[in-house]
Amino acid sequence: MSIDDLTKGAGEWLSGTGPMCDIVISSRIRLARNVVGYPFLSKTNDVQRRELERSLRGHIQDLDLPDAPFYVDVDGAGDLERRLLVERHLISRQHAEGQGSRGVAIGGRETIALMVNEEDHLRMQVLRSGLQLDELWDEVGRIDDMLGSRVEYAFHKRYGYLTACPTNVGTGIRVSVMLHLPALRMTGEMERVVRAARDMRLAIRGLFGEGTEATGDFYQVSNQTTLGRSEEDIIDDFKHIVIPKIVDYEKQARQVLLREKAVALDDKIWRAYGLLTTARSLSSDETLGLLSHLRMGVNLGRIDLLGIELVNELFVMTQPAHLQKISGSVLNGEERSAVRADYVRQRLGSDN
């Protein structure tokens, strides 16, 4: 597999098959690690970076990763390819926009992404559809062990894993769950959820991580604390308390809408379908919003003209870099909107 294959399908995390996948789009765990004998990246010179990259890439390529893993030289990749990886949630924006030798190893139908020379020497991400934190923890633990037997991680017996940014020191773990919460937004209760999450020292962000707005009713919930609590405790909190609670709120809000605002709800859902199957120009933001309503409609059984996997796939495929990759040309914003609308109509089998 290679980066060009990414536009042919949507990766496991968007398959809409995991537990609670009507509301939990995906879950993700990433570990931050640094290698003994090298300074943090902000202090390295070009030679050290290149050495680090070559060494870590070699170790990663020796690992037994599932499903045709491949390595992308992010420094040598084109701008479009880098943005494609960001839209795909396989690398962070920082990694795409960074400088110097760096890369990412992708495997297991995009469930695994190992970033080399991002903020830390190594960021190991595992990502799956629905709520699958235990499975992810097993998987990332296995990878962490395999690499840890080949390189020596910077580790302090009191503080734990040492990381470039103090917020990651300790376990170096970040657990994130991407949620689709359209009903909470419609009923105006999302604010309350955001406040409650902040009280629990959780971060709530938009679709593309730090500094992004919640578009199309998608929210990423992640832990802020990495020090003083074990990985298992953090994961347990997510699995047994945080996520079930938010999912339950969303379900209740959906039931309230169905009971008290069925016409308004169906109106939103069907209008979304109407616009997606007829528009000749669709911005990225509008598309996300419409797909969000459509997704809720499919999950609530209010519209049966398509399945959830197609809706999920459209979320990713209609992003700017994906669209340009698919159409095979660099497009300005206006052109993208037209190509996006054509693409969506075609994928939805619209005659209009």
Added chain:
Amino acid sequence: MSIDDLTKGAGEWLSGTGPMCDIVISSRIRLARNVVGYPFLSKTNDVQRRELERSLRGHIQDLDLPDAPFYVDVDGAGDLERRLLVERHLISRQHAEGQGSRGVAIGGRETIALMVNEEDHLRMQVLRSGLQLDELWDEVGRIDDMLGSRVEYAFHKRYGYLTACPTNVGTGIRVSVMLHLPALRMTGEMERVVRAARDMRLAIRGLFGEGTEATGDFYQVSNQTTLGRSEEDIIDDFKHIVIPKIVDYEKQARQVLLREKAVALDDKIWRAYGLLTTARSLSSDETLGLLSHLRMGVNLGRIDLLGIELVNELFVMTQPAHLQKISGSVLNGEERSAVRADYVRQRLGSDN
């Protein structure tokens, strides 16, 4: 025929058959007349009003009007029926909301509406699809002559016909043409047209006459001056200068849009179709706006899934009183929006 038959079809003026009917929805001429021997209506008592109404109704019923004419006792009619007549452009809002004995005789597939005891004792309206001012002038002249041979009109040899409001004194004529100008609105040139029309002492109003906003890109252009110019001059101006000029502006604006903004134009047209065939709730204003875009799309051949007559008919049938008549029940705003959306989907043959 009776008032209940009105919801079965849309009347001649919406048939979309007259000259220039892609842009000129309809043309209308009305004459204001008062009867000698009675004061203006604001000065009459109930007895005089009743006498006037009975007398004029009798004379009108003796006329040879085409196509199953019928008379509606507006004072005795229900609120819904009165509003139905306003939506149908068969009586004015003032006439609907007025007091005391009053009525309207309707004939010729709604091309003729003779209002008794509106602002003047008699208001004779003729209304047809497209630009048909000569035909209308012949028709209203014939009716005017027939009635004038039965009752004596208040007439001053210097000022002409005397009317309740000085703005109608003289000829008592008002010529109005209803135009559909979506492209001028989209290109932002409508302001210029409105200014030019005002310079020519023409009034530009919304869909339902005085005091209404232009909704859905529909504008009524009418003369302001009734004194010092002959009826023929006023009509000639409309026929040879005013209307052809505005129609030409609109056509040019459409060509500009087609040449320079084809995607944006098609986007508006197809989105309108998408929303009308899927929405579960449609307000009256939104519906007018969407039908306006759809109408332009049909006229420009950008969408061929329906004909102009159906679009025209939907303009009238989706008005509040029409909808309630069709559904056979009094509905609040929210209910109307839901019934309207269902009705539109059904008429457009939507499976969604």
